[in-house]
Amino acid sequence: MQFTLRGVAVTVTPLILLALILGLGIAGYGGYDYVQQSDAVDDAVAVETTVVGTDISRSDGRRFYYRISVEHTYEYQGREYTSKQVFPGSTRPIYTVRSDAQRSIEPYEPNETATAYVTPDNPSGAFLKRQTVFAPFRFIGFGSLLALLTALHAIGARNPGQNVGISQTTGREPTRYDTVFGFNRDTLSRVSKRLMLFTPAVFFVSLVTIVGSSHRS
Template sequence: MADDSGLSIDGPETLRGALVVLVFGCALAGYGVYDYVQQDDAVRDAVEVDATITDVGVETRSTTGSSDVEYQPTVRYSYEYEGESYAGTDLFAASIPPSYDTESAAEEVVAGYETGETVTAYVPPDDPNDAFVRTERSNSPLLAAGIGGILALLGGASAAKRVTTRSRA
């Protein structure tokens, strides 16, 4: 009985899929490394300013495709830099913020902040909109880089297997 679906296990569709995983993995790994380096530069070069906390909380979000919930600590603050007023929401310098598995863990991160309190914010001179209030480095970019690296290896191995199988046929 012939399969008229147009798909085959060793066909071009699976090679394309492997290449997509390879490219996506490389992009994710690259972005993770870039974000970690950017975070390090921002912490090192930042200028300290006074900021006023305007809101503190913990937001919940569901992870894609599962019933798991992640908790994101949030702090909103206002500050001035070189005569201009700004509002910030970043706790850390990384673009990929850490998330927490329990609400209590996220609450611990923001436990030291109270609405109306004055805290130190750190402003990157080249981008004063990207202030942050914690100088600890987030490991989330490294996690993204690791996941991307694994995906790139899997996609590359799968693509190599498909090409080798096709060249023998």
């Protein structure tokens, strides 16, 4: 499907539409999770909890990373709950160095008491560290980048006149519609298409580097 928006030709294919929805969805998920984290930190109620055990799990594959969990039990409004969350939110941080993961769970020894934080709307998901984490921003960044590159690719040049019975001319003077944000539309289309191929790789590399290193302390 092709249409013109304020003098700029836009081409939308099923693949472009899917990539755009996917990018916006991923970015939206990251933003939603960060808001949930912030609300949980602000609204949480402190309770006493008993640590049952700690665990550090390692991913498989060549680019491995570590995740942590601390199982603990507590009572809230007369009911007993068990949680394994250390941080609020559904997106857990990862660590590229085991010692960093170990340092995060070091204060929690089995059979000892600690302070947990419970949100009234999710009493079964108490967490131990009352702070937000950087993890959701990798989804925001990846989704936004994918959506941006997809949009730039959609407004790139598509051989005007092809398959519509209009002959293309050569040697004409460029018009203001030949550029987007000051860049040649042909070049913009080619570059954005190539960058889209590298975006997933950048996302997974950042998954085990930027996020992991941000939790070193």
